[in-house]
Amino acid sequence: MEEEIQLILEDARDLMRKAVEHTTHELTKIRAGKAQPSMLDDIRVDYYGSPTPVNQVATVNTPDARTIVVRPFEKKMLAAIERAIINSDLGLNPQNDGEIIRLNLPPLTEERRQGLVRQAKAEIEQGKISIRNIRKDANNMLSKLQKEGAAEDAIKRATDNVQSLTDQNVTKLDELFGRKEKDIMTV
Structure with a gap:
């Protein structure tokens, strides 16, 4: 059972990392006034x-x-x-x-910059939704393991680890948004 718990945690970690990478890639498509x-x-x-x-x-x-x-x-x-x-x-x-x-590339107007910030915020929100869905799936698998007889304290620790992973990745997305917003709003 302990191996299965570790597999669930590794899967959640990998999927959350990929969600952050995908969001990062999507943010690079939003131009911040500089040609790329x-x-x-x-x-x-x-x-x-x-x-x-x-x-x-x-x-x-x-x-x-x-x-x-x-x-x-x-x-x-x-x-x-x-x-x-x-x-x-x-x-x-x-x-x-x-x-x-x-x-x-034409210079960005203030209105266009604000629109790009909204677009970036929407991308970040999609990333957060993905991470929360990964957390939900991992927690569901952990609760199935508990019903199959896994130790309650091991499941509780694993659930806490999943929440910790979620918090870390959501923080990464917030930092990404802060950098992108600063990049877009810099004239």
């Missing part, structure tokens, strides 16, 4: 019939804080990349000069 190559990570280009990430058909660089430059490996991919960026929800207008695609 990762902003194009979710854009797919039709590459010989299969949807392929932009960074696999082109190099993506940021020469300065407001510009992203996309240089395709094959010149004929230029139009497909441009079309994919236009169709994305980034709201950027690509400038195609026949060699590269240049994306200029």
Whole structure:
């Protein structure tokens, strides 16, 4: 029974870590006024019939804080990349000069910054919900073990450990939000 309890705790720890990592990844997609190559990570280009990430058909660089430059490996991919960026929800207008695609990020207005903070807060809340669901699942498995005859004090310790893991990961998400909010609101 002790091994099963440890397995449940390890599973909960791993799943919560992955939830924090996922939330961190989602927050990188929210632009804070600075150009980042990762902003194009979710854009797919039709590459010989299969949807392929932009960074696999082109190099993506940021020469300065407001510009992203996309240089395709094959010149004929230029139009497909441009079309994919236009169709994305980034709201950027690509400038195609026949060699590269240049994306200029406009400076953020105060209203837009506040909207991005709300978006970041929503992502953090989704992460917290995931962590709480993982806690609930772990606690349910622990209570099943108790019904099967596991020691009550071992289950109580394990439940306390799950709560401790939950608190630690929720704190990490709060810290992430604080950093992202500061990043977005810095002019």
